[in-house]
Amino acid sequence: MEKGGVEGAELYWRANYHWFLDRGYQLRPRYSPDWIPSWTGTSKYFEDCEDGIYLRRTQICDAVHVPTGALVVLKRTDKTFYPREAAIMQYLSSEPLASDPRNHCPRLMDVFEPPVYKGHTTQILFMPLLRPFHSPTFDTVGEGIDCFRQLFEGLQFLHEHHIAHRDLNINNFMMEWTNMFPEGFHPQADRRKKDMSGPAPFFTRTQRPTRYIIIDFGMSTQYNPGNLSPREKSLIGGDKTVPEFLKGEEYHDPYKTDIYYVGNLIRTEFMQGHPIITDIPGYKGFDFMKPLIDDMVQDDPSKRPSMDEVVQRFEELVQGLTQWKLGAWAAPRRKYFFRRMRIPIDIASHWKRKMIYILRKIPAIPTAGA
Template identity: 45%
Template sequence: MASLAAASESNAQRAEKALAIWGTLGRHLPEDLDQREIWWRDRYTQLRILGYLLRPRYSPEWVPSWKTSKKDWTDCEDGKRLEFGQIIDATRISDGRVVTLKQVKRTDHPYEAEIGLYFSSEPLTSQPANHCVSIYDVLSLNGDDDTALLVMPLLRLYTNPNFDTIGEGVECFRQLFEGLQFMHQHHVAHRDCMNRNIMLDPINLYPHSFHPVETMLNKDCSGSAKHFTRTQRPPKYYFIDFGLSRRYDPSNTNPRDVPIWGGDKEVPEFQNSNEPCNPFATDVFYIGNAIRKDFILKKRGFEFMKPLVADMIQADPAERPNMNEVVSRFAVIRRELNGRKLRTRPVDTDEDLFDRIARTTSHWKRRIVFVARGVSATPDPPAT
């Protein structure tokens, strides 16, 4: 009896914790949809007609699975709420592919679909240097001329799963610099290319996919999502979210635009001024600061990036290198790194001794196999 009581208490605590995280404690039961979810549920049928099927939770006929099973709702796939209300996953009925639908208000972000489609069209979309997320389709909803739904691939944050080697991080930097250079060469400033807007294509890393909300779990939330390392299955990295992006006249080599805040609030030129500034220089700060925060500050082993990143995040935008210079300087850095360094495991700064021993042991087992098989320390990404 005591063990049953303990189990019941544990489930109750888990439920309370989950509700608190959602910010819905005292307002919603697990089976109650919040206002963001209701918006999608009300368009379930229309989206199905358009060729996209939402998860069971958003069907008008949905019955919570925990009501008819012995499972706790926190363990059920249909107990997972959206993380961001304007974004949802769906299955494309024509081929069964899981995609992402993003709700965009044209009055708020008039250029997002336009810029996304520009980079998703030929001849740009097939160029390897293009690291802008593909827009498969733009859906219009009945009776709502202001809302567009962008259909995109299901992606994953670029830092997840963990980087297994320094070389994997180096290849990531190369692709990000290449991708931002490509945008700038086509006269587009991203204007919000901070770390949350950098993703990777998980299709090779996660051959059996993962749950789109609980990304550490498999699709039905019955266990962990199994994955390869980036060395085994090299991913391609992408920039997303062109809501603040702008395309400039090619003849204007030094455009000026009023500051517009993105997700990174550390941009020096935005702090005490509303004076127009060069958005391309701000992009250089964004990507440099992302590498500083996600690698230099969090992991040991990427100290070789400090001089370049320090220049990219200088307070004076005019003193920052442009992306052509960043790509050139990084190519020199990359050539100077030997195979031993590239195969080294980056160590998280908050890693405890037990984790370090366990991760180092498994890392060395993989490393020996990769060296024996002649696997490159900086594997090339898959062809577009």
């Protein structure tokens, strides 16, 4: 096979290209049965071409909603293993929940069951295209505050509606992008332009505030309103550091585990830096969060605060911060060689933006929709 061709799990999407198109969703040209690679007969390298970029996660494919032109993602799931995901998302996408500003869940546009493929019965969930919450990097402490607030608010909303997420990690926290990336980006190479011709231009979160979204309800559970402290068997997701799981405890309270997940996400992605992903070096300036985060990630789940308590304590912490602190540069905690070389440029760029924010009276804490 020619290098850069469609193979493996990607073949599923090509096999169903016309089936999706008949229902109003057009996959990228790469998955058309009539596709001829654009680099054929040229000197171009396949990864420099729009249609040469393969799926990073083969169960998720990007597409265009033909009636509206909106960019969407198609998530392929197996109802045998994830029987509750579609129902929970449909519930969260229904009114009046869908219009609640505290609802930070993706809107479910459609649910289809395509023809059986190689003996597998699958379900396809259709949602708006999002991008990783940490890309691009955060510019100010105030931008981080807005992110924390929306994350806490979103999980509090889920718990109020008796839903435990049960897998809230870096891969399941995203953000909307249309404000920050008005020209878009390649769905499978999100730092590049759609046509792969160069870096995708963007605005900072302060310049163009965004909304953060909690995704992936494949492991989630919705409980009866009266069951305030459910007991569940351990279900290990993307975050492998949950103390009650490491201790081998057979049953746990999924609400308390959610609290750990969120606290650990902030601890590793903001306060310390990700232990493996070098693109997430952590940031300076968020030490004021340490008392709250320490309580959220306690080894004893019963000592962790509820989400209502987390939100209350967080707002009290924010009220004690000055405008100067909120507008301060969120400097990377870990500086690799090339990053260190850029520090003078980054500082100068930040101060230029900060002066503009002050002169234009732009709020230090961004607020989407404000």
